Amino acid sequence: MDSRAESEFREFVESRSLALRRSAYALTGDLDTAEDLVQGALVKLVRRWQKVDNPEAYVRRTIYHDHATRWRRRKIVREDTMAAPPDRSVSDASGQVGDRLDLRQALLRLTARQRAVLVLRFYEDLPEREVAEIMGCSVGTVRSQTARALARVRVLAPELAADAALPTPEEASA
Amino acid sequence: MTLEDHLRDALDDLVTRVPPRAGLADAVLREANRRRAKVRLATAGTTVAAVAAGTMFVVADPLAVDGADLGTIGPAAREPADAGDPGPGTVDLDVAGLAEGPAPAGAPWITDGVLRVDDQEFALPDDISRIQTIEAVAGGVAVLTVPPAESPDGSPDLRLLLLSPDGGRTELGDGPIYGFGVSADRTLIAWARHDWATHAPDGGPGRTLLYVADAATGEVLHERVQSGDGGSMGSVRGFLGDGRVLLDAATNAPTGLALWDPEADTVTPWTGYGFANAVSPGAGLAVLSPTNEAANRVPAVVDADGETRWELPPDTHVPQHGFSPDGRHLAVIVSPGLTEAQERAERRLQDEGGYATIDVPRSVVVFDAVTGERELTVDGTEPGTVTWEPDGSLVFEVWNDDRTVAGLVRCSLDGRCELAARPQDVDGGRLPYLGGGL
Known part of the structure; x- marks a missing residue:
């Protein structure tokens, strides 16, 4: 160089x-x-x-x-789609702060691929085409992965999802 | 506020924990130069120029943009690990000094986009990065893969295929299939498909379909539906030697493992361990890990009667196919982890504004599977997937320290090692090889 x-x-x-x-x-x-x-x-x-x-x-x-x-320093704890929803927490009067905490915990319980698609779409705000390029998949897969990841978040953080739009039947069964 | 809005806010909030850091470019360039100093191996297609001391092998001149710098030589040379008769014990492997041996035998592996078992070749169903597990079966190979295609009603999670050398392909199932097992004689294959439309009380899937099929034809021989309280039981981890199939629960909060007897059509609780890491169908042994909530999370070798034979060292990674074909040996990857002093030193360096991580050495260790006696330790590589050849030789991936080069090494239990596939550059995450036993 x-x-x-x-x-x-x-x-x-x-x-x-x-x-x-x-x-x-x-x-x-x-x-x-x-x-x-x-x-x-x-x-x-x-x-x-x-x-x-x-x-x-x-x-x-x-x-x-x-x-x-990556598997270096990997722990045995599974981090995949079989993650169990956490116990329902008591509703937090502080509102959004509690929601963010729940959401962060929910994000950490997603698979690496599910978390990646949400980060690329909603933190990076990348268009689906660029997300597909980074993840090495089709735009359709990005869409379906996003839907499935959102559905999983709704399951993992039910309080948070309460005031959000209801999932479609397909998302709910994902 | 939509869930997407919540997500944006939460992620924006989350990343504020990452502070700005000065000097990263310097740290990266220093790191790149440090690795350059250790250069001593040419990539495949060129000539090995030097054998040098140290424990890592690195592609020639990682900073070069126009090919390898074959003249670069590291510190003082030493004998390669396979010289002489090292005998059993510890081998400090110098990959650069290894002789080149034959390709992996009797075990599936991938190179140049082709899946191979001995002289048989199989067309890969998907890109190499999508392959989750490969295992040889009677008449071909079984492959668990993440397919790229999606359907209008949602993308299948995984796909389990039987491939034959004549190009035949039988799809056994798709969807949430988290593993499969093959009987000792490789004539049977078992798997489970989970249905997450509802949830079991433990938070796992509310319904699970268990299958055993002829591994040559794909014909389903046994089928069972698990639902209700047992709906999450379970993911197939392997055959336990007497025809029973070891299951663990498809949840992070398991309360135990179970055995499925396909002939009797029963699923019975087995042990209180939480997860199964590896199963030996030949010897009726399994490596099991406690539940996530257990105080002692050390994995242990358990026999078919549910008796704990011995405990593995802490910080052990147990490969899925860590047991030798005859079940007499168990290969694992042991990392000592960071000591408290190392963690303090690392934190101090980072607090001072520099970038520092302490590399943790990782060893491939072979134990007597029944007694736990240590038989062989291979140091000096960054090991990846591990598998065994039918004659009892161990084959494992080796990586350089920045994971830009990968190869395959074969070691016999007397400590003699050789290359089973020459190290090649990993280009942008694209793997040159993939050993079996993922």
Whole structure:
């Protein structure tokens, strides 16, 4: 990597690293894991800096793939669609703060793929086409995964969903 | 306020916990350079240029953009791990110094987009990244995969297929299928499909359909419906040797495991463990883990009578196919985890504004499956999936430290190791290989 490339790389990291680290944190729910993923993705980017047209898309794709295939330090606790809904909590008078807490817990109980599609769609606000590109699937799969993930959130955080639109029968059975 | 609005707010709120951090570019470049200093292996298709000390193997010149820097040499050379007669015990593997041996035998593996078992080739049903589990069966292979296609009424979660070498493909089922098991003689395959339309009292699916089929033809031989209180029981984890199928509950809050006897059409509670990690149909042994709420979460080897034989070390990852074909050995991946002192040091460095993580060494360890006696420890790699060949050799994925290169290594129980597939570059998450026993 020559000095010009290094300068460009530094500029990219300075301008985009906070957003990337926040995305990784939203994806993982764990600061250490998020830092690990971002730094690992950036090290890979260094190798390919002069070959990559869209560095941010490359890093996001790498973070997603590395997270999906990651098993280092994996715990035995399952984190998949068989997650049990938590016990109903007592309604919190503080309203939204409680809702956010419930929602965060619900997000952490989703599968990695379900969480990813929600983060990419509703935190990154990426269009479905870009989400599909990052996740390596079709736009239709993004739509169906999103619907299923939302339905799962409704099951996991029923208080939160109470004032939201009711799921369709298809979503409810997902 | 819609659920989507709640989600946006919650995610925006959540990420505010991530503070800005200075010096990340420096840290990344230092890390990249540090890894460059350890370069000592060429990628497949080039020549191995040097064998050097250290415990990791790294593709030649990770910073280069125009090919490998074969002249780069790391610290002082040492003997490769397979030199001489190391005997049983601990092997400090230097992947760069390993001789190249034959491809994996008798065990499924994937390379160049083709699924192979010995000289048989099978067309992959989906992209390699979508493959969840592969296992050889009579007449071919069984593959559990996440299909990319979706249907108007919702995308199936997973798809279980039987593949034959003549290109034949039999779909056994799709939907929430979380695993499958194959009998010791590989003639039978068992799986379960969960129905989440309703929920069991434990929060799992309200209904589960259990199947046993002929592994060559796919013909269903036994079928059972679980519903009501037992609706979440259960996910198939494997055959236990006497024709019974080990089930665990499709929930994170299990109260125990169960055995399905397809001939008698009964499902009976078995042990109070929460999860099954690996099953040996040949020896009637299983590695079981306690429930998530248990104080002691150490997995243990349990025999077909439900007796705990021995406990595994803490911080052990048990591969699904960790048992050798004859059930006499159990291969696992042991990581000591971070000590409190290491965690404090790591936190201090991060608080000071630098980026620091402490790599945890991981070892492939083979135990006597019955007694728990340690038979072989392979250090010096970042191991991935583990499987066994019929002759009792262990084959496992090895990765470099930044997970940009992957290969397959074969070790015999006397500690002799060789390459079963040369390390190749992992390009943007695209794997060059995938060993069986996922």
